[in-house]
Amino acid sequence: MSTRKVILTGDTPTGQLHLGHYIGSVKRRLELQETHECFFLLANLHAFTTNLDCPDGIRSDTLEIVRDYLAMGIDPEKAAISLQSEIPAIAELTFLFAMLLPYNRVMRNPTLKEEIKVKGLGDNYSFGFPLYAVGQTADILAFRAHSVPVGEDQVPHIELTREVARRFNKLYCGIDENIEDDDPIMEEKGVFPIPLADVGKVGKLIGTDGVNKMSKSLNNAILITDSKKEVKKKLGQLYTGRQSMTEPGDPNNSLMQYVDIFIPDADRVEELKEKYVKGDNIGDGHIKVELAEAISTLLEPMQERRVQFEGDDDAIIDIIRDGTARANLKTEETLAMAKEACGLGFFDRSIALGGS
Numbered sequence: 226m227s228t229r230k231v232i233l234t235g236d237t238p239t240g241q242l243h244l245g246h247y248i249g250s251v252k253r254r255l256e257l258q259e260t261h262e263c264f265f266l267l268a269n270l271h272a273f274t275t276n277l278d279c280p281d282g283i284r285s286d287t288l289e290i291v292r293d294y295l296a297m298g299i300d301p302e303k304a305a306i307s308l309q310s311e312i313p314a315i316a317e318l319t320f321l322f323a324m325l326l327p328y329n330r331v332m333r334n335p336t337l338k339e340e341i342k343v344k345g346l347g348d349n350y351s352f353g354f355p356l357y358a359v360g361q362t363a364d365i366l367a368f369r370a371h372s373v374p375v376g377e378d379q380v381p382h383i384e385l386t387r388e389v390a391r392r393f394n395k396l397y398c399g400i401d402e403n404i405e406d407d408d409p410i411m412e413e414k415g416v417f418p419i420p421l422a423d424v425g426k427v428g429k430l431i432g433t434d435g436v437n438k439m440s441k442s443l444n445n446a447i448l449i450t451d452s453k454k455e456v457k458k459k460l461g462q463l464y465t466g467r468q469s470m471t472e473p474g475d476p477n478n479s480l481m482q483y484v485d486i487f488i489p490d491a492d493r494v495e496e497l498k499e500k501y502v503k504g505d506n507i508g509d510g511h512i513k514v515e516l517a518e519a520i521s522t523l524l525e526p527m528q529e530r531r532v533q534f535e536g537d538d539d540a541i542i543d544i545i546r547d548g549t550a551r552a553n554l555k556t557e558e559t560l561a562m563a564k565e566a567c568g569l570g571f572f573d574r575s576i577a578l579g580g581s
């Protein structure tokens with residue numbers, strides 16, 4: 226059996242992936258797939274929390290995300306691309322974990338609160354909406370993940386997951402809640418490792434509106450499939466309030482954040498910043514042209530790769546089937562361990578998983 230540390234992360238299929246996903250998470254996954262046992266979860270059931278009237282959209286976004294993964298360089302041999310709705314252990318653990326969490330604790334999750342606000346849900350959300358946060362703890366713990374590469378906004382979910390793991394290990398494995406995450410007793414006696422949130426250097430990429438986090442639904446995203454012309458146009462919207470080429474610029478504004486992230490040459494970044502701060506004859510427009518060039522250079526190889534996977538849904542579904550079969554091996558093992566620990570291990574069951 227593999228002794229490599231386990232990585233689990235996921236994406237909800239409510240649209241194509243964009244530059245924020247790449248910078249915030251997928252880029253990190255490319256490194257991790259070389260060294261860790263990686264599972265990348267297509268959280269398609271979670272998409273029903275807000276898009277339940279659009280099952281065809283969820284289905285096609287699920288396939289599009291896989292195309293984006295492949296375009297960005299995820300290798301399905303190295304990382305198992307897995308489909309949440311075909312991993313029954315996740316649903317079963319969700320039910321158990323829902324008992325371990327006080328209702329009010331779930332509702333205090335700031336990411337949930339923010340989503341209720343931003344999406345204008347008011348009191349009109351389904352029971353399934355807060356349940357998805359419990360489900361996300363099961364996504365992670367079903368794989369007995371050690372680390373979860375995510376953007377900043379997901380950290381509250383990982384905190385909730387850590388609490389579930391500790392509570393389960395305490396109640397059913399007799400492990401003191403206060404011992405360190407990496408105490409060997411955790412692996413020896415516990416069912417669940419306590420997972421860490423692995424937030425990348427850029428935990429949150431600002432969108433092209435210069436204000437909000439990049440998000441397709443806010444219309445401020447640069448998509449992986451955007452042409453150079455589109456990239457240029459979108460960067461044009463990045464408003465800094467600067468009026469002229471000689472006005473001293475703010476080195477921490479959103480435009481400079483983009484320079485930091487996307488201009489590959491560190492000396493050039495320094496030079497641009499210096500000129501910008503002084504207002505040394507440098508317009509926002511000049512910088513945007515250079516940025517558009519750098520971003521397109523990053524995107525073009527992805528776009529070339531993506532073309533190979535367009536159209537052929539069967540090839541994409543084959544990849545998902547294979548990854549899901551590997552996920553089911555792992556998660557069924559976890560489920561059996563968890564059931565054993567909490568007195569539900571009456572007899573072995575065998576159900577055929579994997580699909581044909």
Ligand code: TRP
Binds near residue numbers: 233235266364375379
């Ligand atoms: N909620 C995450 C998002 O919308 C997606 C997700 C689902 C996830 N399950 C996960 C992320 C497990 C990390 C781990 O981006």
